[in-house]
Amino acid sequence: MTANNNNATIIRRDLLVRLCTALLQDKAEETDRIPLNIKPKKRGSVRCCVHKDRAVLKYKLMSILGYKESEETDELLPISHYVKHARGIQDFIIDVISEVCSNCPSAKYKVSNFCMACEARPCQVNCPKNAISFKSGKAEIDDDLCVNCGKCAKECPYHAIQYQARPCEESCAVGAIYQDEQGFEHIDKSKCILCGNCMQACPFGAITPSSTLPQIISEIKSGNQIIAMVAPSIAGQFRQDLHQIYGSIISLGFTDLYPVAIGADLTAAHETIELQEHIESKVTSPLTSSCCPAWVKFVKTQTSLDDDIISNTPSPLAYTAKIVKQENPKAKTVFIAPCIAKKAEAQALSDCDYCISFEELGAWFVASGIEISDQMEYKPKVTASLLGQNFAMAGGVSLAIKESVENDCRIENIHGLNKANIRLIKQKIKSHSCDFMEVMSCEEGCLGGNLSLVSSRESIRIYNAKAETH
């Protein structure tokens, strides 16, 4: 399933656009109609009936507004009630909405009707656990013996053995998502690293992150000073010139805008010093980057990895937010971010008041009727170097360090925190095969952030096309 090209993603964006439209027009009551407008009777339903589809949309909206379905004490309370009392991000940024979760059957290999009960029976012969029998005339798998190795499926000449997947659990590299006795999925917050894989993998859209858009829009409406801090990876999200994108953000009502790339320059400088000290201290493990909060959380949750391998250098966001608050002590700050993990990082930072994703930004543009190509350019007061801007890409941190580090050092960069890469990272750390390792949880780094508007492939294409013209 392509993360950016499926109806679950589109519905999430549609909900954000409609919610945002109602907020901008001060018409909270209109939100009660959202499920009816998205799922009109004539269009048929995805689930058992159109009414279930509509209920699901209500729970997704509640999740966006910071409410768990378990907190719904009165089922007659309309969506507009939650809109009027929007809570923003609570302790959970992502959670599984049980009403939306489809109780996917457990992951296992199953024999289909295509089985011909052939003479060769390679499934049975090659099964390392003797889990296959032919009691009923065709192949049968004993679930108690089967270890899901998949050899039978590979061997069957009729492709009669199929793998029945449970996408969320399969996408999670840290085993943080599990099914309860009723069959509903839950996220174990002590294990979850907020990589966002489950959100992208769930074909029912049961994981919908919370949003602080209602709070930000109300700050703007009250005329408060509010400043946007924009992640460098925004350049890969829209085809227009970076300054025109900035102009569009200003048009939303922000008083000023700082590129987070200015913080990236400071991160690179500090990281270089830290790396030099690290090499000179002859520590026997590599230093790893601190920019990606999902990677930082991963190291902290793994007992086999020492927390000291993460550099102490503050992230580009932490630097930028500090500068913005120092220069504008009364202003509220909003980070515009590529992913879920950054939302969590922003929430934990005292200098950062709010955070929205690229997806929420896109929905806000649509709801405001902003056509980016019609907007004036906006040039921020402070600008970053190209190296700072390049923190958007996988390998950007390494590139900046390589430019300035004096010692000879071995640098690696790994993006995509999947099971295979985790093995690779652990091996490299253990063998000390490099001095510095940049790790990004998303494939292609922040350009492939999990709350992007475009696929990582497209984001890179847009980013590179801009880099060539500059």
Next chain:
Amino acid sequence: MKKHKVTICTGTLCHVMGGSELPALSQFIPPQYLNQVEIKGSPCINHCKNQDMKPPFAEIDGDIFCEATIDKLVKELIKRIENDS
């Protein structure tokens, strides 16, 4: 030779609602047909005002295509080109 005119909406709404890859359409058209197709991007082509149709939008020879995908547009173009001959 008759050229089929494709207009892809590059407006912000279509970009956000799933149309971000449509501008790359030309890369997916069989090379032998490329000279019979004229592709241009245009900011908002105004179909989003119609609530009965879903974005992203594109037009081929003036006909509207909603929920447009690269696949859908390429198939339609091949059909039209093969009808010409």
